[in-house]
Amino acid sequence: MTEVVNTSQYLGRFLAEWTPTLFGLMGDANMRYLSEYMDRGGRFVTVAHEAAAVSMADGRARVTGAVGTASVTHGPGFTNTLTALTEAARYRSPIVVFTGSTRPGRTVFQQFDLRAAADAAGAGFESLCAAATLPEDLIRAYRRARTERRPIVVDFPALLDGEPLPEHVTTASMPVPDHSTTPAQVPPVPAPELIDAAVRAITAIERPVILAGRGALSPGAQDAIGRLGCLLGAPLATTLLARGLFAGHPLDIGLMGGLSFGPTVDLLREADGFIVFGAGLNAFTAGDRTNLLAGRTVIQIDSDPAAFEDSGQVDVAVLGDAGAAAEALARRLPDSPDRVQESRQRAAAVHGFNPRDHYRTDWTGYGLSVRDAALALQEVLPADKFVVSDLGRFIATSWRHISGTAPGTFTHTGTFGSIGLGLSTALGAATASERPVIALVGDGGLMMSIGELGTAARAGLPVFLIVFNDGAYGAEYSKLAGYGLDPDRSLMDWPDLATLARGFGWEARTVSSVEEIRALDLTQPVEVPTLLDVRVDPQVDHFEW
Incomplete structure (x- = not known):
């Protein structure tokens, strides 16, 4: 005989399979499915304030690359998360935040427009609308978090909490959990015409510098960009979040921007062009006390189209995977042995710099x-x-x-x-x-x-x-x-x-x-x-x- 369960039991069991550690604070919106979650062996980390639940899910996602999960209650339980939710959204952390809309009625004092607040924070929104579609709705929320690389707020409405499941929805057919730490979408292959434009621009640069950011944090991209640097004789810099990517490389010059040490700043100011892989170009990265990009040629490679809109000054924008773009450029560009030797000497001065x-x-x-x-x-x-x-x-x-x-x-x-x-x-x-x-x-x-x-x-x-x-x-x-x-x-x-x-x-x-x-x-x-x-x-x- 098939076990009959309700929506709260199903959600608790789903979460026990899909997220072994969950952060949150209990309330009327979540206490039943969280109890089921813990009964099924899930690790529930109880916080003192709801903002911490979202920040902890964010921190776990930053370490693992997998989707983090938080759970809070109605109304104020959710509004308490908004600062942490906005931080996670702007960092592009894949997390799912469960909350719940209250039952309709003028006397329900915890009513709140969850969708509008999620939108204001930069998060996506999903509502678990019916018991019959609960599995599909839950899977969609987790897939969106991975695909869109941002928080997804999930409304588990009070009207749905505890409702019996239809016969075709059983825990015996629970969807296979997805614990992947890779993006749900494969980064696009750079278009040949964009590589052509980048090659023309790079060829005209006399003193190039390569900058790599968080979007280049993969072994394939690291190696390909390093080889391109050697080919061009281009010093290799990183953003703060990609720090150490080229550690030990003879052309490594450390951080670019306001945190650069003196010899690095001197080298950056002398550059007449920047080849940027998976890095934002905000004022902290692109400036020290001046705008390092002003009057320079900028070629930016990124798998996210929005990166080009945020960067401002970009002469050539190449949509695509950082490693694939670096390999494509290396196949098209001639080597520069004289520049390589000079850049190694300049990088050696950076390596020998002791701030003390x-x-x-x-x-x-x-x-x-x-x-x-x-x-x-x-x-x-x-x-x-x-x-x-x-x-x-x-x-x-x-x-x-x-x-x-x-x-x-x-x-x-x-x-x-x-x-x-x-x-x-x-x-x-x-x-x-x-x-x-x-x-x-x-x-x-x-x-x-x-x-x-x-x-x-x-x-x-x-x-x-x-x-x-x-x-x-x-x-x-x-x-x-x-x-x-x-x-x-x-x-x-x-x-x-x-x-x-x-x-x-x-x-x-x-x-x-x-x-x-x-x-x-x-x-x-x-x-x-x-x-x-x-x-x-x-x-x-x-x-x-």
């Missing part, structure tokens, strides 16, 4: 500068780490100096400009990362998400959390001073952060000197959630972009 030789120690009598702290931390942290950063004044320097050894192991929650999302995103990453997860946050951002310290302790997520604690909203401190106003108005009298963390079940300690940092034994991953409260000086600025 060019920095002075800034100190006003309190704590550390972020620069000194970041340099010391990079010495003692595990080399093979995954770094997740929040936003705050600390990023201008810490992003230069704290990184892992493998490409694609740095991410940030800065595409929407919010603070407070970094901790939760790091926790989500920690549920799937094979590398130790290091989270970089400011004290203000941590206080916005302080409840998630309890989430980490309950779930046993061994994140190493570094708090650059200047006792202020640091960016505002700098800006107030710049306006000639009293910067002390941005100071905050926080509780002691290490004491707070211990109260949540974390290990924690405070450091205020380079010597204390260097004395830490951090080369091995932590086994329990651990917080390091790094006291830094609010009066020392290192805005260098």
